[in-house]
Amino acid sequence: MRGFYIVGGYPDREQFKKCLNAVASAGFEFVEVGIPFSEPVADGPVIASAIHEAVMNGVDIEAIMADVREMKQKYPSIKATVMTYANIIHGYGEKKFSDDFGDILSGVIIPDLPSRMHYWMMEKGLSIPVIPFVTPVSRNEDIEAVKDTKAPFVYYISIMGVTGSDKKGAQNDRSETAKKLTGKPVVTGFGIRTKEDADRALNTTGGFVIGTEVVKRQKDFDSFCKYIQQFR
């Protein structure tokens, strides 16, 4: 599974739409759309500063999701996911979010909602699958706890750090265990930059998602397209 993370509504609505459609039309399997939140604690400087800029310009959740809907109508086979922080979904309303967007989303990725807190949002009406994280320090019991997930994949954070960190992948690779215990495809995120990184992830865990390197190019459509083309 090959996917890209882009910041919703950034740098403006038109450019975001172009980038979103470029990912879909290139035939990648999934896209992660970020709904910007003012406190991006899981993000490094590149994504955090894009998010801050988007927040300063005003975040319109309905507009971002309308653009995702339009893209899905054109490219029904791509899986769309939303990546945002817990306060956005809770504020919008877990049930309302599911009712409004459940039909176009395969999952939500919430970096400040660890697996053990999924129930908290589900009890409040979140019915879109929450994509679970596995990290280098996940214990077997943490991974086993999400083995019945309805999410399309498990998100493997390969480094101890935030997005865009240039640390090497951790020694303690938990992705194999994640694949075995959940029976789900595992997508490696954080720290994937080059074609070689991506190929390695495809060969080992079976998937990758690239964030920082894409967001860096979101303001320059040509370089955005050129960058993502190499992963086709």
Next chain:
Amino acid sequence: MDKKMFFGEYGGQFVPETLIPALDELEYWYNKLKKDDKFKAELDTLLRSYAGRPTPVYKAENLSKECGCEIYLKREDLMHTGAHKVNNTLGQALVTKYMGKNRVIAETGAGQHGVATATAAALFGMECTVFMGEVDARRQEPNVKRMQLLGAEVVRVQDGQRTLKDATNAALREWVASVENTHYIIGSIVGPYPFPEMVAYFQSVIGIEANEQCKELGFDPDCVVACVGGGSNAIGIFQGFLDNPNVEIFGVEAGGVSDKDGEHARTIGMGKPGILHGAFSYLVQTPQFQVADVHSISAGLDYPGIGPAHAALNDSGRVTYGYVRDDEALNAFKMLTRKEGIIPALESSHALAYVIENKDRFKGRKVLVNLSGRGDKDMAAILERGLV
């Protein structure tokens, strides 16, 4: 599901998955150590012989006359490093030692928690990094220097509003990257479980002591008043009195200059429940669920969130949460200085100001105010406003 993580409906663990094993480890050690006689004796000795406990309860006669009530001050301003913060940092540094970690990080607003953390780190021979928003670093410059003198690295955070909330974001990011050898000493009763419970435990010494001291002086207070940023000094003193229904309890938020967006830090007064820095609690936010800009003259109260325990105490009605404005806090600062010869922190001045501004409510009653810290660190802010 996991009731232990919540105060009423507030609390939880809203953090990256990467931190979960460390939070479990911390929970394990905290639960073990709070029942461990050796740990408790070690901490007690430190608090007494190193940090200056017990702090006195002082009857402020001159101020009492001025206000028409009896004002008693719990003198946390006399603690080593100048505020109640060191009760918590010594406790957490000791936990860090037992956990076998050798590095601590912290966020700081006023710089008091940063100094208290750097102090504990120096004492225990631990490496220490403190995150401080650029705006706060400028308004509390002496505290930046103190931390550096104590051997801590101070990172001036340039994101967002460049105040306490942004420093906390930066500390959380650093913790995710270094969690295997580093403990994050959170400075208030905020953050993911078990932090709110643990910090409240380390600060409970204020209330337990104050309750005994009042009894020795022959009375129970009618009212207890404390300022609330994240809420640690407040929960500390409240814990001595929460189960006495005759004691009325007040938390005082920073009203800033007005109720306009971005001009106050009234988390309970103007916020609504949301998720920030690991916990579900009240939060000052925009209609689009972004965390709103806040303002207070006092860096330690300039925070859009509040500890989940206070959210629950507000909803149950046990504690009344009010506010005072910047100028009222300044006025209280001046009054205590001139009438009693005590220079309070701007944070603590908010608690005093609430009593001064609501004289009718407190008339003739015995009011215990938590004087959470001293005002040395605020000299620059005070001089800027031409008070001298």
